[in-house]
Amino acid sequence: MIIDYENEDIHELAREEWLKEIAYTYGDQITKLAYSYLKDWNQAQDVAQDVLLTCFKNYENRSKISSYKAWIYRVTVNRSKDILKSSFLKKVVLNNSLVKLIHAVEHSPETAALRNEENNQLIEAVFALPIKYREVVLLYYYEELDTKEISEIIRINENTVRTRLRRARDRLGDLLKGGSLNE
Incomplete structure (x- = not known):
């Protein structure tokens, strides 16, 4: 050969x-x-x-x-x-360094501080969501995928993706107004 x-x-x-x-x-x-x-x-x-x-x-x-x-x-x-x-991952602590990863445009120190606080609140609220809502929110808003692409990636029906997005937005609204996920 x-x-x-x-x-x-x-x-x-x-x-x-x-x-x-x-x-x-x-x-x-x-x-x-x-x-x-x-x-x-x-x-x-x-x-x-x-x-x-x-x-x-x-x-x-x-x-x-x-x-x-x-x-x-x-x-x-x-x-x-x-x-x-896996049993390897039991506890996870939210690391605020994700804020640095999100497109942050800083104008003045005051604006940057306000934006940073808003981003922290939003990120904490997103991470407080159950995984089934969190994944569709992140894929839709941060990765800018459409509902069809998301349905292919996580292998669920496209209508289910839309329903989860709607429910996630509702829960996020409640969380950001000072509510909780259990309401």
Whole structure:
């Protein structure tokens, strides 16, 4: 058997370039998405690395993937949920560093302080939601996916996504007015 090393090297370079493009395009988003589930930045980065490794391993199947974004987000959501189900993760503390990740434009110190407080309240309210509401809110508002894409990623009916968004908005409104999730 004769091995064509030149073609093998070209194939490996193409695979690496493809992975670099995936990491550049989706790396931050999948880390943020994982963080929205795990509430732990280090674990979110681990999930992102795991997702990129999955991409690398699935290079040969790339032509079968109709939407990289939906596929990568689905893998990220599934990996994050796996960690949440594991006994390894029992307690998680909300890390306010997520505020830094959200597009914060600061004008004056006073405006920045007010915006920071509002963002903190909103983030805490979103993270206080049950996971089924939190995931649709984050995918819809922060990742700017439409309801069809969200339904494909988390594998639920599109009408269920809309219902969860409506209920999440109602609960967020109650929380931000000083209510609680149990009301």
